[in-house]
Structures are given as C-alpha cells and as structure tokens.
Amino acid sequence: MTDLTARDDDDPVATGRRLGLYGCPTCGRVSRRLCAQPGDEAEVHCPRCDTPLHHHHPHSLQRTWAFTLAAGVLYLPANLLPIMTTRSVLGTESHTLLGGIRELWLAGDWHLAAIVFVASIAVPILKLAIIVLLAGTAQRRSRWRSLERARLYRLVEAVGHWSMLDVFVVVLLVGMIHFGPVAGVQPGPGLLAFGAVVVLTLLASASFDPRLLWPESPAAPAAPAPSPSACADVPPSAVPRHE
Amino acid sequence: MKPTAAWPVHDHGFGQPERSSVHGIPLVTQPDRVVCDECDAVHERIPLRPGQVARCHRCDALLGRGHLVTPTGQLAFALGALVFLIIGNLAPMVSLELHGLRIAVTVPHAIALTWRVGQPLVALLAAATALVFPLALVLLRIYVLVFLARGRVPAGFQLAMRALRLCTYWSMVEVFMLSALVALVRSAGVASLTTDVGLYAYAVLTLLLTSLTASGLHSMWKLSSDLQPADTP
Numbered sequence: 001m002t003d004l005t006a007r008d009d010d011d012p013v014a015t016g017r018r019l020g021l022y023g024c025p026t027c028g029r030v031s032r033r034l035c036a037q038p039g040d041e042a043e044v045h046c047p048r049c050d051t052p053l054h055h056h057h058p059h060s061l062q063r064t065w066a067f068t069l070a071a072g073v074l075y076l077p078a079n080l081l082p083i084m085t086t087r088s089v090l091g092t093e094s095h096t097l098l099g100g101i102r103e104l105w106l107a108g109d110w111h112l113a114a115i116v117f118v119a120s121i122a123v124p125i126l127k128l129a130i131i132v133l134l135a136g137t138a139q140r141r142s143r144w145r146s147l148e149r150a151r152l153y154r155l156v157e158a159v160g161h162w163s164m165l166d167v168f169v170v171v172l173l174v175g176m177i178h179f180g181p182v183a184g185v186q187p188g189p190g191l192l193a194f195g196a197v198v199v200l201t202l203l204a205s206a207s208f209d210p211r212l213l214w215p216e217s218p219a220a221p222a223a224p225a226p227s228p229s230a231c232a233d234v235p236p237s238a239v240p241r242h243e
Numbered sequence: 244m245k246p247t248a249a250w251p252v253h254d255h256g257f258g259q260p261e262r263s264s265v266h267g268i269p270l271v272t273q274p275d276r277v278v279c280d281e282c283d284a285v286h287e288r289i290p291l292r293p294g295q296v297a298r299c300h301r302c303d304a305l306l307g308r309g310h311l312v313t314p315t316g317q318l319a320f321a322l323g324a325l326v327f328l329i330i331g332n333l334a335p336m337v338s339l340e341l342h343g344l345r346i347a348v349t350v351p352h353a354i355a356l357t358w359r360v361g362q363p364l365v366a367l368l369a370a371a372t373a374l375v376f377p378l379a380l381v382l383l384r385i386y387v388l389v390f391l392a393r394g395r396v397p398a399g400f401q402l403a404m405r406a407l408r409l410c411t412y413w414s415m416v417e418v419f420m421l422s423a424l425v426a427l428v429r430s431a432g433v434a435s436l437t438t439d440v441g442l443y444a445y446a447v448l449t450l451l452l453t454s455l456t457a458s459g460l461h462s463m464w465k466l467s468s469d470l471q472p473a474d475t476p
Contacts, residue, residue, distance in 0.1 A: 013301055015283040023278025026408065027464035028307075030276040030285075034262070034269040047263045047270055048468050049401055055283065104429065112428055115421070150281060150302040161415050164372060168415075168422035169429065171369045174360065175353020176337060176430050179344070187362040195368045206412070210281040214302065 017216070022046075022053035060209035064135045067204035072128055074193045074200065081190030084170045088183045096190060097121065097166065119165040120194075127163070127201045130156050131208065138212035149213045156205045163198045167191060277306050310458060314392040314466070317455065321384040324451040328378060331444035336423060339434040349441060350374065373419040377452065380410040384455065387463060396467045404460060411456050420449045 016023055022031050024046040031053065033044055044053045082094035095103070097120050104113035130152050137144060170187050178184040261272045277286045282302035291297055291309030299306055312320070335347030350373065358366035383403050390397035397403065423442055430436060 014285045016278045016285055017283055019285055021273060021276060021278055021285055023280060023283070025280055026405065026460075028277070028461035029464070029468075030273040030278050031270045032273055034271055042268055043266070044268055044270065045265045047261070047265050047272060048464060049404065050265070100429075107432070109428060112425060116425060146282075147302060150304070153281070154304070161372075162418055162421075164415050164418050165422045165425065167365060168369060168373065168419050169426045171357045171365065172336075172348075172353050172423055172426035173430055174357045175348045175350075176339060176426060176436070177433055178346075178356055184360075186360045187357055187365055191365050192362060195365050199368065210302075210304075211283045214282040214284075 013214075015214075015216075017055040022055070024049060024051050024053060026051040056211055057207075057209040060207055060212065061135055061139055063207035064131065064204050067200050067207060068128060068131050068135065071124075071197050071200035071204060074197045075124065075128070078190055078194035078197050081193060082188035083166065083190040083194060084173065084188050085186045086177075086184075087186065094188065097194065100166075116166065116169075119162050123159055123163045124197055124201060127156050127160060127205070131201070131204050134208060134213065138208075141212075141215040143215055143217065146213050150210060153205070153208065153210045153213065160202050160205055161198075163201070164195075167195045167198065279304055279306060307461065308458065310462060312454075312458065314388050314463075317458065318385065318388040318392050320451055320455045321381055321388060324381045324448055324455060325385065327444045327448040327451065328381060331441050331448055332374065334440035334444060336439055336441035336445070337427060337436050338439050339430075339436045347439065350445075372413055372415040376410045376414040377416050377448070380407065380414050380452070380456075383407045383410065391463060391466055391470070394470060396470050400467055404464065408460060411460075414452070414456075416445065416452050417449045420445050 016030075020032055022033070022044055023029075024031070027046060027049040029046055029048045031044070031047060045051065046053055079097055082096055083100070085092055085094045087093075101113050101117050101120070104110075104116060134149055134153055134156075137149065170185070170191050173185045174187055176185075260274065263270055263272070275288050277288050277297075278284070279286070279299040279302060281304035282299060284299055284301040286297075286300065286306065289297070291307060293309045293311045295309040297306040297308070298304065332350050335349050336353075338345060338347045340346075351370075354366050354370045354374070357369065383406055387397060387400065387403050387407070390400075423445065427436060427438065
C-alpha cells in the first residue's frame with residue numbers, strides 16, 4: 001500500500017473524493033456511499049442533518065463570478081455617489097467615502113481615518129482582487145501555491161464583514177445628529193451601493209468552494225472503482241493521522 | 244477516550260459505523276474520520292484536550308477544537324448575551340446636548356430614522372446584521388442548549404441548527420461596536436456627546452457572542468446524535 005501520509009506535492013493525498021467519503025459541511029459527520037456505480041450522479045444527503053453532500057459545490061464558480069461582477073459594477077457608484085449629506089442652517093454638504101476619510105485626516109484623527117480607510121477602501125478592493133485571483137486560478141484547475149491561496153481564502157472570509165463599518169457609522173450618525181427638518185445627517189444613495197458591494201462580496205466568498213484550490217494531480221490514479229464488497233465493509237485505514 | 248468534538252460530560256467515544264439509507268441511497272457513517280471542509284483531505288479523528296486545536300495537515304484549516312465550556316456553561320453565556328442585547332437596544336447608546344436640547348439615541352431609533360429619511364434598504368441591512376441576526380442567534384442557541392443540557396433533543400433541532408449557522412454568518416455585532424466608536428468621534432464636532440449604557444451593553448455583548456460562536460456548531464450536532472437512537476431522523 002502506498003504511503004498516503006507523504007506531504008510531497010507529487011504524491012496523492014487521501015481525499016474524500018478518492019476514498020468515496022463525504023464530510024458534511026453542516027454537522028461534520030463523515031459518511032461513505034455504499035454500492036456506488038461508476039457514473040451514478042444521484043444526490044447524497046447527510047444521514048444526521050440531511051444536508052446535500054458533494055465533493056465540489058455545484059456551480060460554485062458561476063455563482064462566485066456572478067456575485068463578484070455585480071460587486072465590481074456597484075463599486076463605482078459606491079465611491080462616486082455621496083454616502084451622506086449634512087444639512088445645517090449654513091447649507092447642505094455631500095460626503096463621499098473618500099471625502100469622509102479626508103475630513104477625518106484633516107481634523108487630526110489620523111488613526112480613525114486609517115481604520116475607516118482600511119475597512120471601506122482597502123478591504124473591499126483587496127477582497128475583490130483576491131476572489132478574482134482565487135476563482136481565476138481555480139477555473140484553470142491550477143495547482144500553483146495551493147496552501148498560500150487557501151490562506152488568502154481564509155483571510156477574505158475573516159475580514160469580509162468589517163467593510164460593513166461605514167454603513168453602520170452613517171446609520172448611527174443619522175440617529176445621533178437629527179434636529180428636526182433644518183439640520184441633520186441624511187444617508188445618501190452611495191451608501192446603498194456600498195452596502196450592496198459588501199453583501200455581494202460576502203456572498204461571492206461564501207459561494208466559492210475552497211476545495212477547488214486543491215485539484216487532483218493529472219498524474220494521480222483515478223478514484224478506485226467500487227467493488228461489490230464495498231457494499232458491506234468499512235474502507236481501509238490508509239489515512240494520515242493529524243497532529 | 245474523549246471524542247474530538249464532543250462535550251466532556253457526554254462521553255460516548257467515537258461510536259460505531261452506522262448504516263442507513265437516506266433518500267434511497269445506502270450510506271455508512273465513519274465516526275473515526277474527519278474530512279477537511281476546505282480541501283477534502285481525510286484525517287483520523289483523535290481525541291482533543293480542552294483548548295487543543297486540530298488543523299488540516301494539508302491546508303491548515305481548522306478541523307476542530309477541544310471544548311472548554313460545557314452545554315450548561317454555553318447556556319449561561321447565551322442567556323447573558325440575551326440580557327445585554329436587550330439592554331443595548333432599549334437603553335440609549337449616546338446622549339447628546341445641543342443648545343440645551345437633550346436627546347437620547349437608541350439603536351432601533353437610529354435605524355428607524357434611516358428608514359424614514361429615504362434609505363429603507365440600508366436600514367433593513369443594518370437592522371438585520373446588528374439586531375435581527377444576533378437576536379435570532381442568541382434565541383436559537385438558548386432553545387437548543389436548554390434541551391441539550393438536560394440530555395434531550397428539541398423539536399425542530401435540524402431546522403434550528405441550520406438557521407443558527409446562517410445567523411452566525413450574518414451577525415455583525417463586533418463591527419457595529421467599532422462603528423459606534425467611529426460615529427462618536429465623527430459627531431464630536433457637531434454636538435457634545437456622552438456615551439451611555441447601551442454602548443457598554445453592546446461592548447459586553449460583543450465579548451459574549453465571540454466566545455459563544457468560537458466553539459462552532461459541530462459539537463452540538465454530535466451531542467444530538469449521541470442522545471438520539473441511531474435510526475430516528
């Protein structure tokens with residue numbers, strides 16, 4: 001039996017796909033399909049929580065591209081349209097995302113300006129760029145730096161919702177600074193576009209199946225054909241222990 | 244021997260492989276295996292000490308954590324979170340004074356104002372992520388944990404757990420907390436503001452929700468199937 005614990009990139013790793021095992025994304029239970037015929041595409045469900053089980057999420061890339069494209073289109077109005085207008089007896093003033101950061105900077109709150117810049121400008125752009133990189137390489141079934149790309153995917157998942165910061169800030173300012181019809185803060189159309197960008201990038205990264213970053217090597221042996229005895233017993237244990 | 248993702252109190256080991264037929268397809272469970280969600284690599288399930296973290300040998304993704312908090316402890320966290328969520332929404336977040344006028348601003352008030360001045364969709368988004376999903380998350384956790392802590396599986400457990408996963412993904416209390424601080428500083432030039440009870444309640448809520456969601460949901464599923472006879476759904 002070949003040693004499947006080797007971490008050399010040329011050696012096949014024991015994957016659920018190769019061993020016919022399904023890990024449930026909802027509850028973590030591992031199941032093995034019995035009596036599978038080659039080419040049988042019937043949908044498998046988790047025996048504990050009834051979640052549909054797949055080795056790859058169906059249509060993951062199509063959905064990721066669609067959400068990413070929509071987010072990219074809305075990114076322009078989100079930055080060009082005012083996210084809020086302030087009204088006072090002196091007149092009405094519109095503020096865009098970048099304008100608000102500039103005001104904070106000029107007022108001397110440079111650390112706050114940095115927080116808002118990171119959350120509102122840097123994170124959305126980086127997220128879009130990383131998702132495009134991941135989806136593009138996954139589409140070409142690239143085996144280039146899978147570990148680094150997996151780390152980028154986890155980064156996107158971890159920082160994604162912090163872009164919502166500016167949406168909350170404006171909503172709170174609207175509530176805080178409101179003095180009847182003459183003076184106050186009003187949310188602008190740019191805020192709606194920005195909120196949509198945040199939600200769409202979250203949906204894009206949630207749709208992406210990170211297993212696409214680890215395609216089987218073309219040299220790797222194909223998945224073993226299920227033998228009749230596979231209907232009865234539990235598979236071999238040539239599986240690495242994790243530390 | 245303690246299972247990877249189970250509570251120390253309900254120690255049933257890894258269990259035996261169970262055969263079942265789901266929607267006409269025969270399956271056998273493999274309780275001694277873990278499959279990485281992020282790269283599909285298969286691992287042997289090993290017992291984890293409390294606080295120990297298991298990562299995938301190929302992609303370094305989190306596979307599981309040894310639990311520090313029992314179901315009863317988690318229930319206490321969830322009840323605490325509910326109390327602070329209610330305080331945070333009923334008590335004013337900030338009070339401000341302008342020309343002798345004193346206004347107390349609560350979170351629902353700010354969201355309602357955003358709706359009225361012409362951005363109902365933004366108001367809905369903020370209400371969902373800062374209020375509705377966190378509330379649903381806490382209530383669902385309490386519902387499920389009240390039963391699990393007594394050794395029973397509640398009605399509608401599957402549905403509650405799926406909803407819980409969704410609510411956890413879209414709950415953004417910690418982001419809301421930071422934006423409250425940013426909003427405070429930005430409005431400082433316009434009016435004299437004082438922080439109020441609601442803001443502190445949201446700060447505590449952030450800590451409680453973070454420790455609550457850190458443990459993940461797999462252990463609750465595991466516990467439910469330990470409590471339930473194998474062949475009931």
